[in-house]
Amino acid sequence: MNPLPTYDELPTPTVLVDRARLAANIRGMQAACDAHGVELRPHIKTHKMVAVARQQLTAGARGLTCAKLGEAEAMLPSGVRSLFVAHSLVDPRQASRISALIEQLDELRLAVTSEEHTEVFLRLAALTGKKLSVMMAIDTGLGREGVRDLAAVGRIAAALGRSPHAELRGFYAHEGSLYGVPPAEQAARVEETIARVCAARDGIDRSLPVWPGCSVSARLVAAASRGRVQAVRPGTYVFGDIALAKLTGTMRADEVALHVLATVVDKPASGLALIDAGSKALFSDRTAANIFAIAADGRELSVVRVSEEHGWVRGADVDALRVGERLLFMPAHVCPVVNLTDEVVVTEGGRVVDVWRVEARGRVR
Numbered sequence: 001m002n003p004l005p006t007y008d009e010l011p012t013p014t015v016l017v018d019r020a021r022l023a024a025n026i027r028g029m030q031a032a033c034d035a036h037g038v039e040l041r042p043h044i045k046t047h048k049m050v051a052v053a054r055q056q057l058t059a060g061a062r063g064l065t066c067a068k069l070g071e072a073e074a075m076l077p078s079g080v081r082s083l084f085v086a087h088s089l090v091d092p093r094q095a096s097r098i099s100a101l102i103e104q105l106d107e108l109r110l111a112v113t114s115e116e117h118t119e120v121f122l123r124l125a126a127l128t129g130k131k132l133s134v135m136m137a138i139d140t141g142l143g144r145e146g147v148r149d150l151a152a153v154g155r156i157a158a159a160l161g162r163s164p165h166a167e168l169r170g171f172y173a174h175e176g177s178l179y180g181v182p183p184a185e186q187a188a189r190v191e192e193t194i195a196r197v198c199a200a201r202d203g204i205d206r207s208l209p210v211w212p213g214c215s216v217s218a219r220l221v222a223a224a225s226r227g228r229v230q231a232v233r234p235g236t237y238v239f240g241d242i243a244l245a246k247l248t249g250t251m252r253a254d255e256v257a258l259h260v261l262a263t264v265v266d267k268p269a270s271g272l273a274l275i276d277a278g279s280k281a282l283f284s285d286r287t288a289a290n291i292f293a294i295a296a297d298g299r300e301l302s303v304v305r306v307s308e309e310h311g312w313v314r315g316a317d318v319d320a321l322r323v324g325e326r327l328l329f330m331p332a333h334v335c336p337v338v339n340l341t342d343e344v345v346v347t348e349g350g351r352v353v354d355v356w357r358v359e360a361r362g363r364v365r
Helices: 019-035 050-059 069-078 092-104 115-128 150-162 176-180 183-202 218-224 242-247 334-338
Strands: 014-018 064-066 082-085 107-112 132-137 166-174 210-213 258-269 272-275 293-295 302-306 311-314 326-331 343-348 351-357
Touching (some): 014 019, 019 343, 064 069, 069 082, 069 092, 092 107, 092 115, 107 115, 107 166, 115 132, 115 150, 115 166, 132 150, 150 166, 150 183, 166 183, 183 218, 242 293, 258 334
Parallel strands (some): 014 343, 064 082, 082 107, 107 132, 166 210
Antiparallel strands (some): 258 272, 272 311, 293 326, 302 311
16 A cells, blocks of 8 residues: 655645544534434435445434435445435336345335326336335425425325335435525525425325435424424535535534645736636536635635636735645535545645545446
8 A cells, every 4th residue: 555645745636635524524413413313314425435424324324315326336335224316217227226226235215206207217116126115305496306296296106106116205305495595594494395395295194204405404404303304314514615614604614624725836917826726626616606616724715717727716815826835725516526536635634644535436327
């Protein structure tokens, strides 16, 4: 095994994870759920790493949530026994992979997301030779997947009940629309979310569980659950980003555990610096103010434009930067940043302490 590099030896751009902050974020979310009797079933789409999944499970997570079968397969070495794939699966070529996952787990839950999806999903289910456990998605404002009206909920439940290949095991939602809600209004919106999903559930079977999922709302949902919610499925909370730390008030900047180390490679004009982290390191997601990343040390420095290999940095402190200077950036959206790298460098106290593979990188199928 090659010796770990020192911090100064790291090439750029490099994705860094602060071990102590990550551990604190994992403990904090688990404690918030435990305090209200709500299971934590975190979404691994943010970290995509077996090393992080193991920490979540050791801390008390009851299972993991994935977006795709490939992510689920990549997480098996973590020791996970219960997985939920929260996506609209339809491809008949996936039947053998679903069957294989069921054989390797204590529990696999899959999703139905609309009447149209349910019809196709049941054909896929029949090909597996198994009776699949199914969670029904309810739209709570994002306008993406999820059933929109209670009449459709009843029809989907009836279709599942008639099928020998599927069993309705609960309801879920993704409150992604809360990313645009001011902090003062989030609690009220969470109450609306819980009420909407429970109304759908109560019309079918009040004993079925409700599993919302979003890092902005997870702690609020747990606190407001009062027995109505059985699990939450946040993902981004493990690392944080501009969206959580600056826009939604979900966490503090000094709790953000992942940054991109970049180097100033040019200062072609006054008020502008170029760094070696572009869309292939920071991705192309940005805030509503067109910010791709901000300096993690508090200086007024923002990445306001990216090409593949360059980031344009502007701000009040940009002219004080020096070519060759290295600095940490907090990305606007952390999830795709992790998916762009094969490995992350783990640090603690300014020292490199480990390197973790991103096993589910590119697992989009």
